[in-house]
Amino acid sequence: MTSDDQHFLDLLSTIPTDVKRTSLQLADSIDRHFESVAVMIREVLSSSDWLPESARPLPPPRVPAPPSPPLGYYERVQDWALRNKSLTAIALISLGATGYLIYRRRKTYGRKRRARRASNGARREVVVISGSPNDPITRTLSLDLERRGFIVYVVVGTVEEEQIVHNESRVDIRPLNVDVTDPTSAIEHFSRILLSPQHAFPGAPPHNLNLAGVIVIPDITYPSGPIETTSPAVWSDLLNVRILSTIATTQAFLRTICEFKARVLMLTPAAIPALSPPFHAPESTIVAALSAFTSCLASELATMGIPVAHFKLGAFDCGAVGGRHHLQQSPSNATRADVLAWSATARAAYARNFVAQAQRAGSRSCLLSGGGEGAPRGSPLRELHNAVFDALTVKKPQRVWRVGSGSLVYDIVGRWAPAGIVGWMLGIRRVNGVGDDAMLGEDGWNGSGVTAQSAEWEKV
Numbered sequence: 001m002t003s004d005d006q007h008f009l010d011l012l013s014t015i016p017t018d019v020k021r022t023s024l025q026l027a028d029s030i031d032r033h034f035e036s037v038a039v040m041i042r043e044v045l046s047s048s049d050w051l052p053e054s055a056r057p058l059p060p061p062r063v064p065a066p067p068s069p070p071l072g073y074y075e076r077v078q079d080w081a082l083r084n085k086s087l088t089a090i091a092l093i094s095l096g097a098t099g100y101l102i103y104r105r106r107k108t109y110g111r112k113r114r115a116r117r118a119s120n121g122a123r124r125e126v127v128v129i130s131g132s133p134n135d136p137i138t139r140t141l142s143l144d145l146e147r148r149g150f151i152v153y154v155v156v157g158t159v160e161e162e163q164i165v166h167n168e169s170r171v172d173i174r175p176l177n178v179d180v181t182d183p184t185s186a187i188e189h190f191s192r193i194l195l196s197p198q199h200a201f202p203g204a205p206p207h208n209l210n211l212a213g214v215i216v217i218p219d220i221t222y223p224s225g226p227i228e229t230t231s232p233a234v235w236s237d238l239l240n241v242r243i244l245s246t247i248a249t250t251q252a253f254l255r256t257i258c259e260f261k262a263r264v265l266m267l268t269p270a271a272i273p274a275l276s277p278p279f280h281a282p283e284s285t286i287v288a289a290l291s292a293f294t295s296c297l298a299s300e301l302a303t304m305g306i307p308v309a310h311f312k313l314g315a316f317d318c319g320a321v322g323g324r325h326h327l328q329q330s331p332s333n334a335t336r337a338d339v340l341a342w343s344a345t346a347r348a349a350y351a352r353n354f355v356a357q358a359q360r361a362g363s364r365s366c367l368l369s370g371g372g373e374g375a376p377r378g379s380p381l382r383e384l385h386n387a388v389f390d391a392l393t394v395k396k397p398q399r400v401w402r403v404g405s406g407s408l409v410y411d412i413v414g415r416w417a418p419a420g421i422v423g424w425m426l427g428i429r430r431v432n433g434v435g436d437d438a439m440l441g442e443d444g445w446n447g448s449g450v451t452a453q454s455a456e457w458e459k460v
Helices: 003-046 073-083 085-110 136-147 159-166 184-195 232-260 271-275 281-302 332-340 344-364 381-393 407-416 419-425 449-459
Strands: 125-131 151-156 173-177 210-217 263-269 308-313 400-403
Touching: 073 085, 125 136, 125 232, 136 151, 136 173, 136 210, 136 381, 151 159, 159 173, 173 184, 184 232, 210 232, 210 381, 232 281, 263 271, 263 281, 263 381, 271 281, 271 407, 281 308, 308 381, 308 407, 332 344, 381 400, 400 407
Parallel strands: 125 151, 125 210, 151 173, 210 263, 263 308, 308 400
Antiparallel strands: none
């Protein structure tokens, strides 16, 4: 048998296999087709209304879906986020804000802050601080700026204040005696110092000084009490010392500031002026006037490219530097002494709310800086030091700086919260009648009528 014959026989042997496979495929296809037609007819008949209920075929049973595989950790988190979109958005916003604050804090505290020096290594940047040397903010700022490489001049008006500056025993913290009534000679002498060549040591090349900025710190402790009991003499002293003196000192330095393109920093408290609570009219009035003056000064100097920064101070922990905190304190003894100095009618009308506000402020640290008994401590003074340095050195400083615990919160509350809610938080209650209102002090002092109340207060 030849090879061609063998090939022909092999081909014939494969024909039955192909026919069988094709037949099976055709039969399966026909079965599936008839099955689908039967299912379709059964569904149509089961949903037809013209057939009686007993003659309708049952619908085909539904094939259960295969169980889904177990979700992984990422899929479970994604599924929970899709089911709780509000909570997810709040969590993302909180995480983002927390991360931003941590980044800002690390960036703020991690950066090295030092004043520029002359080519021979000597100090050349000068800062003038116009504030009482007894004030803890003035003292701590002068020490910190001197430590960072500035030459600090503290404006003084008396021999006692000059001696306080000398007692710091720092070569680069110097008093600058300025008579507010006639500051021309003192400012001219100061300008000659800035323009004169300086020698760091014998044989060193001369260098010139540069005025970096003038920091104005008005006295930030104010008397408290009703407007009715605040005499015109007290108002006159406050306006002269806190407003006119501040404006006159700033005005005296303006020509030198413009010559050196120095910066002006105004520091004022933020809590009480933002809330404008009762019994704090002097502070609210004076700070509002200084804020308006600073705003106008910033607009005028902006035309010459001179920045003016307004610092709104919150609460600080001044225990390390001694002295009073930046916001006034109202101990119980001082509160009683203030109330006893009022007339009987004024005590009946205002004493209860005055004492209640003083107690609420002392226990909740609403109007006081931190560090009191039972009160949270304020922000560290390092925050103020860093902010002042940045305002003196950054290329484009912002116009308003809010530094210290509560500086931003009080501003928001005072701007948006109703006055009634703020008064309720401070313990202020409505006085229905002058003669019928009971006096309530720290130890629960009570009385009935003006005479009984006056006698009760005089016994304390």
